[in-house]
Amino acid sequence: MIRKYFLIGVTLITSLVFVFKLISLQLINSSYKLLSDNNAVVEKLIFPERGYIYDRNQKLMVSNQPVYDLMLIPENLKVFDTLELCQMIGTEKTELEVKLKQAKRFSVKLPSIIVSQVSKKDHASIQEKIWKFKGFYLQKKSIRKYQDPIAANLLGYVSEVSKKDLKKNQYYTLGELIGRQGVEEFYESQLRGVKGKKFFQKDRFNRIIGPYEYGKYDEESKGAKNLTLSIDSELQKYGELLMQNKRGGIVSIEPKTGEVLTLISAPGYDPNLLLGRERSENYRKLALDTLAKPLFDRGLQAQYPPGSPFKTLNALIALQEKVITPNTTYLCNHGHRYARGMFMECHCAYGSQNNLIEGIYKSCNTYFANTYRKIIDKAGESTAGGMDIWNKHVKSFGLGNFLGYDLPTGKKGFIPDASYYDFWYKNGKWRSATVVSNAIGQGEILTTPIQMANFTAAIANRGYFYTPHFVKSISGDLLPKNYSKNTTSIDSIHFETVIEGMHKVVEIGTARIAKIPGIAVCGKTGTVENFIKIDGVKTQLTDHSMFIAFAPKDDPKIAIAVFVENGYWGGRWAAPIASLMIEKYLNKEIKRKWLETRMIEGTLLEEYKKPYSGKPFSVNE
């Protein structure tokens, strides 16, 4: 019996099992329908064109340009003339073969890039002959186009998202573009807009035949926004020209609004380097230049001691704290003795009696050392109390902390307070004489060029500043931040004396070279001592040349801070450069061609080589 019905039984059982499996697959489990839709419905992402960037005068700075990638779908490949294709795209045969193999390994059905961003020259010839090469096609892609090769650090660049970005932000998928550094990064969401999705039905040949379900599931892309920067691209270009072959930073601000007019970091780089095929190679080169550091935004990130311009701030604090009056005088004997065996040099003549205005335009170290010590010692025995009062005033000018501007990079700088010295000198064993270097902007103080420019704007405004920012408006959108008025802790009446001193600096003081006929310029030079370690030995380098200025005196339209690394005294490089910038901005043309030529042609490259020559070298020559 069993023998007779064995195969019959097995056949029946098998058939029943199959029917049950079909019931489970086709009638109960509906997930397979969905999976099949995934195969048969293709999703295409629609990217809005990235937003344009204009300067403050609505001059186009950044737009987009099309480039073409040579793509291949291996499945559609037919026999072709390998040699001709190689000649067309300018590659070796072996290289092409490797690319083809990689493409096949990746997927036979999905496109792979064979040549990314074919050059314009190749594009025309490929376009003409592509029909001969079945399976190959050109895919249009959009990259940035820069009208002028300027402001690279400020603008940032655009590149494909990395795996890290993908983890951080769910919005992106592999191969999409993202803004990096500068405005491109900070305003990424406005510039890119929101991508849309379109679903297409594929037919039985896997070809797209039309929208899926009449576009019911499609998502509209939301347009990208154009940015209008506060930057004056002409001035920016001019500043970069002036700074060629020098290192340092220039930041200029419109005091009334806090709008940044220029942000210059020297040496900069051509933003076109970070476009296109050579981007990663170029980026590597820029990043590896650890001496000139072109990727380091000196305007925002370089922390220098501010030097003598800081004296103006100490003057303001002293006036506010009523430890001096504009008429207070100090005797300067080519410097002064501030503690036993400690002498601070000054270039004032022996026996000079300086009041505040003279102290400023002569940049008298003795005057400000005494003034500063009076501030610190004001609270009597407690130097800490005086120190913290001083610290509070300084910080009210936006120094020693992030300013809150709309770029992703920056440095805080440093303004010491009592606890800082308590840490280094145990049990409060420090006196005003100990920290007297702060009086002349040396010592422990560190500031960035943008902080100094902002500080200058606060003086120009007689006591307040608007948070500096780089974007003036966004097309059809509000600014993400509201830049409010920040009032300093100094009463506005005290500013006039200091401003008068600063005006004299340019008229009869240390920066006469910065005088512009017909414009009342106020400024303050700085000559900043600085050191590096060479083989562990602290070595002095040539002083940084430093200048802050604003103009015109009574209706300030521009405040500017210029740092030129190792440029020696302030009047040598920084003051003329600042002056030319002001002239350019206010008068639109330069009358002092000789000065312009001297600045543009002047180079400090020899100076920068000194520390790396391996030989002893002299500084400040």
Add this chain to the structure above:
Amino acid sequence: MNNNIIARLDWLLILMYIILVTFGITNVYSSTYNDAVTSIFDLTQPVGKQIVFLGLSLFIGGLILAINVKFFEQFAMLSYIVGILLLIGLFVFGKTISGATSWYSFGGTSLQPSELVKVATALIIAKSMGLFQTDLKKPTTLLKIGCFLLLPAFLIVLQPDPGSAIIFGAFFFPLFREGLNYSYLFMFLGLVGLFLITLSFQIGIAIIIIMAVIAVLFYFIKKLRRKVKVWPFLLVLVISIGFSYSVDFIFNNIFEQRHRDRINIVLGKETDTKGIGYNINQSKIAIGSGEFSGKGFLKGTQTKGNFVPEQHTDYIFSTIGEEWGFVGGVFVIFLFCGLIMRIILSAEKQVNTFRRVFSYGVASLIFVHFLINIGMSLGMVPTIGIPLPFISYGGSSLLAFSILIFIHLNLDANRLNDW
């Protein structure tokens, strides 16, 4: 000559055959439909070739019906020898397609002798069983029949096409029907069980399971019968462990990774929907997406998107499932079930051993192909590349199964004659 054969033919079986073959060509057409198809008779296209082979099959089928029924028994040995020679000849003249040298190529078409050898083997087994002195209890008989089965299987493994070689296991069914000892059934089931246990678990755990099963068996049998010898159990234990070890060794050292992957996917040890499990998964997606009534002829997106590889050959059932849905799938399963039943029932009525064994062999061959092919498409059986009889694209397969069916029809029609 059989004058009245037309009246005595099993027309119901012929109807089932015609439906299956027609449905097959329909689905081959759908699976391979593309831009280039201009006519179904375009001989460069699979469906055109398949139609030519169907014509050839029907022609040969007609000849077979015209032949005297005694001829097949006499012809058995000759056909077997020719079949074996064709398999050996492959090593010299064969054409290699996707790694296996299984084809003779003539112009635009190719012939797969391993399909035709199935007919020859069915004949020779039936003939051996029909011989007067045959007794399945005699070791010499078993040895002879074993050799007839293993020789072609071995040659096919060397091609290498292990999937087609497994098919010769189908002849277990007629042999069991004819009185093969039950112990072979248990051995057969035991080996399949051991095989699965060894591959599903690590070798150590597999051996513990084997020992536990044999201990439990021993315990129950001892309860039923007082006197039980211990040594047979120990022998079984040793053989089982040895088998388990050799399966483990073969799996890990002789099999290539792709074979291991196929088995692991079905055993549920690995799931990888884009890589090795791709075929099975896409096949299941295709079938599942067909739902109750299917997407319609030529409308299957899975089928047309070429997501299922080998869809017109090994995975033809996924096209049926997608385009004809549950209705179409069940229809095909019932047709096969009915076809197999009808052949078996007819075989059971045969008094002549040769005829009975042959017809039973035909049913068994169809059943094993049905089991493995549809099981594979449904993801229940490892990927073994064998066709679905009458339906899959493949001229040799269609020809071989048609010959089997037509010989059976002849034997069935002449059941009451000439024995």
